[in-house]
Amino acid sequence: MKKTIEYLNNKKKNQQKITALxxxxxxxxxxxxxxxxxxxxxxxxxxxNILGYKDETEVTLEDMIxxxxxxxxxxxxxxxVVDLPYRTHETPQEAVFNAxxxxxxxxxxxxxxxxxxxxxxxxxxxxxxxxxxxxxxxxYHQEDMKQGKITRGKILDEAVQLLQGAxxxxxxxxxxxxLEKIPEKVAKIITENISIPAIGIGAGKYCDGQVxxxxxxxxxxxxKFKHAPDYINLRKPILETLLRYKDETExxxxxxxxHVNLIRTGELEKFKDWCSNxxxxx
Numbered sequence: 001m002k003k004t005i006e007y008l009n010n011k012k013k014n015q016q017k018i019t020a021l022x023x024x025x026x027x028x029x030x031x032x033x034x035x036x037x038x039x040x041x042x043x044x045x046x047x048x049n050i051l052g053y054k055d056e057t058e059v060t061l062e063d064m065i066x067x068x069x070x071x072x073x074x075x076x077x078x079x080x081v082v083d084l085p086y087r088t089h090e091t092p093q094e095a096v097f098n099a100x101x102x103x104x105x106x107x108x109x110x111x112x113x114x115x116x117x118x119x120x121x122x123x124x125x126x127x128x129x130x131x132x133x134x135x136x137x138x139x140y141h142q143e144d145m146k147q148g149k150i151t152r153g154k155i156l157d158e159a160v161q162l163l164q165g166a167x168x169x170x171x172x173x174x175x176x177x178x179l180e181k182i183p184e185k186v187a188k189i190i191t192e193n194i195s196i197p198a199i200g201i202g203a204g205k206y207c208d209g210q211v212x213x214x215x216x217x218x219x220x221x222x223x224k225f226k227h228a229p230d231y232i233n234l235r236k237p238i239l240e241t242l243l244r245y246k247d248e249t250e251x252x253x254x255x256x257x258x259h260v261n262l263i264r265t266g267e268l269e270k271f272k273d274w275c276s277n278x279x280x281x282x
Contacts, residue, residue: 003079012197018209029074039079056138059085065105072106082107086139092122113137115165117172124173132169136181153186179203202227
């Protein structure tokens with residue numbers, strides 16, 4: 001059954017947690033479908049996790065369209081949210097034009113960072129589902145992040161701004177919201193005072209759901225983040241496998257007999273005779 005915004009709203013109403021992860025490609029999405037994940041948030045995190053960019057501000061709309069198409073080819077039931085990247089939603093007209101391109105690529109909803117009620121309103125006026133993103137906003141907080149200033153809402157003014165911002169975005173018509181790197185008890189108050197589903201990343205257990213970057217969840221990234229659990233670390237066995245492959249190839253242990261295709265002896269002899277007559281080495 002295709003998961004819709006109504007499905008996600010019902011989970012909030014029934015106090016059932018929403019499960020979300022990032023996915024940037026076809027095979028990962030197939031696995032997420034098999035696991036029954038509710039939502040994929042294809043974020044501009046694709047830049048630092050897949051494309052090798054220095055930060056999220058380098059991600060282009062073309063990058064997002066390319067990966068959205070790959071993910072959407074595997075979609076069956078999961079609700080797909082795709083990011084409007086940096087400087088692609090500066091004006092209402094630009095936001096609508098670019099959001100429609102993401103919808104054509106397979107998105108069910110688009111997401112953008114910051115408290116911009118005018119952008120929410122114009123997207124909604126054009127029939128586009130919107131997820132907002134408050135707290136830590138990587139598109140705009142790069143300098144703070146480099147200085148280790150990650151969490152938002154640890155002081156009164158910030159906490160008030162986040163709560164009021166969430167209410168403003170809800171009133172403007174936002175369908176969903178991400179709370180990133182917000183103290184758990186502040187995120188709890190925000191979640192309980194808005195009617196739309198609040199998805200947390202590093203914002204504690206009281207949000208309506210959780211999202212993680214898939215690379216962090218399965219342990220293939222170079223960095224370890226406080227908000228990501230230690231379920232598994234695939235980086236080590238993957239590296240060990242690569243080293244074994246290199247070693248066995250260099251020692252001519254791979255490919256072994258079970259990995260090769262055979263030809264009947266009689267046919268091989270005919271082929272060798274033909275090669276010999278044509279002057280080929282055998």
